[in-house]
Amino acid sequence: MLLKYGDTGSLTELLQLALSRAGYYTGNIDGIFAEKTLSAVRAFQRAFFLKEDGIAGEKTFEKAARFIKGYYTREIKKGDTLWNIAIMTGSTLSSIIRANPGIDPDKLTVGDRITVPFPFDIVPTDISYSSYLTGLILDGLTVRYPFISRFSIGKSAMGKELEVIRLGTGKETLFANAGFHSNEWLNIPLVLKFAEEYLKAFSEDTAFYSLDAAELYSQTSLFIAPLINPDGLDLVTGALTSGEYFERAKAISENYPFVPFPEGWKANINGTDLNLQFPAGWERAREIKFKEGFTGPSPIEYVGTAPLSEPEARAAAEYTENNDFSFILAFHSQGSIIYWKYLDLLPPDSLRIGELLSEASGYPLELTPESSSYAGYKDWFISKFNKPGYTVETGIGRNPLPLSQFDDIYKAGGALLAEALRIASEKQTLT
Numbered sequence: 001m002l003l004k005y006g007d008t009g010s011l012t013e014l015l016q017l018a019l020s021r022a023g024y025y026t027g028n029i030d031g032i033f034a035e036k037t038l039s040a041v042r043a044f045q046r047a048f049f050l051k052e053d054g055i056a057g058e059k060t061f062e063k064a065a066r067f068i069k070g071y072y073t074r075e076i077k078k079g080d081t082l083w084n085i086a087i088m089t090g091s092t093l094s095s096i097i098r099a100n101p102g103i104d105p106d107k108l109t110v111g112d113r114i115t116v117p118f119p120f121d122i123v124p125t126d127i128s129y130s131s132y133l134t135g136l137i138l139d140g141l142t143v144r145y146p147f148i149s150r151f152s153i154g155k156s157a158m159g160k161e162l163e164v165i166r167l168g169t170g171k172e173t174l175f176a177n178a179g180f181h182s183n184e185w186l187n188i189p190l191v192l193k194f195a196e197e198y199l200k201a202f203s204e205d206t207a208f209y210s211l212d213a214a215e216l217y218s219q220t221s222l223f224i225a226p227l228i229n230p231d232g233l234d235l236v237t238g239a240l241t242s243g244e245y246f247e248r249a250k251a252i253s254e255n256y257p258f259v260p261f262p263e264g265w266k267a268n269i270n271g272t273d274l275n276l277q278f279p280a281g282w283e284r285a286r287e288i289k290f291k292e293g294f295t296g297p298s299p300i301e302y303v304g305t306a307p308l309s310e311p312e313a314r315a316a317a318e319y320t321e322n323n324d325f326s327f328i329l330a331f332h333s334q335g336s337i338i339y340w341k342y343l344d345l346l347p348p349d350s351l352r353i354g355e356l357l358s359e360a361s362g363y364p365l366e367l368t369p370e371s372s373s374y375a376g377y378k379d380w381f382i383s384k385f386n387k388p389g390y391t392v393e394t395g396i397g398r399n400p401l402p403l404s405q406f407d408d409i410y411k412a413g414g415a416l417l418a419e420a421l422r423i424a425s426e427k428q429t430l431t
């Protein structure tokens with residue numbers, strides 16, 4: 001990781017956000033490393049005893065990352081009390097105790113290392129996302145709320161971990177995923193912010209969509225995969241701008257001049273659409289997409305060489321097969337609608353749950369148009385398990401949707417996720 005004067009893109013936005021949260025940057029978070037960012041980096045380096053060169057390299061990022069992750073590690077010194085540490089950092093006693101299970105505030109040992117959460121929410125909703133940012137957020141959530149679990153379900157084409165977090169301990173399990181399509185990335189902050197709000201409400205026993213977060217937490221388990229296509233995301237938001245994979249993607253895109261590069265890129269880094277990879281009418285999808293002219297690697301609409309030929313789709317399928325989810329939610333954009341059917345299959349509860357999700361979000365239920373009716377993740381889930389599956393198309397407009405839509409998307413998507421938890425917690429009464 002190295003950013004310097006003149007650089008642009010989502011990683012520069014991330015750096016600006018970190019410097020801003022740390023109190024060293026007051027400019028716009030615009031992703032442009034210019035004078036203001038340069039002087040903020042220098043001031044930050046000075047304050048943290050780093051070489052003051054104005055270049056954000058490994059060491060600067062390591063220090064800055066704590067302001068994204070939302071905590072730092074502190075070595076207990078003579079005279080420290082948790083109370084003093086909380087006051088010094090603006091943190092709260094309860095959040096420190098939560099982040100350090102088993103700690104005895106009366107028996108701090110000099111030299112012990114403890115986690116100190118910062119007094120701000122972790123999940124940003126005003127900057128572009130990257131796989132790096134997503135990883136820092138998962139780190140922050142897992143450390144601040146150590147009772148949740150985080151694990152990998154596979155690796156992307158470029159070798160990045162495909163991660164899942166589990167919220168809840170109950171037996172009714174739900175799977176929510178986002179980021180299959182790289183230029184629909186506003187759904188990543190949607191599911192992550194929902195996770196953070198849910199964890200806060202659960203830990204602090206505060207209001208949560210008029211629901212009892214503790215009850216939801218004990219009756220359901222929400223598994224969230226925020227980013228199924230990390231390589232594609234990095235390409236779209238300018239975190240990946242060089243190297244073999246970038247050059248190949250760029251060459252592929254040159255055959256499709258009507259798709260803006262890189263922001264129109266929807267596929268994984270190999271040029272395969274991950275939501276046209278599932279063994280549910282894949283041959284039919286292939287026929288349709290070939291007729292539309294997508295016969296090889298492309299920024300959009302290419303089905304790949306075979307069902308589940310791509311590692312990200314394979315990981316999602318294998319993970320789903322190894323679990324027994326009550327229903328699944330796949331977040332996409334756009335249209336502000338919910339696709340709920342595959343062919344004429346009607347898994348038990350699928351219409352009823354769909355209607356409840358529709359009511360909560362304000363997104364109507366729709367039938368999938370023929371040209372995108374096959375080989376999607378939810379199509380496969382419905383046909384393979386005979387259980388309800390939904391593709392939630394958030395927002396309205398041309399992808400990637402602008403950050404200015406986030407609040408509307410969260411309003412609908414957050415309410416939908418909360419309703420999904422409520423439905424799962426009451427599932428026994430539904431049938």
Ligand SMILES: [Zn+2]
Binds near residue numbers: 180
């Ligand atoms: Zn999509």
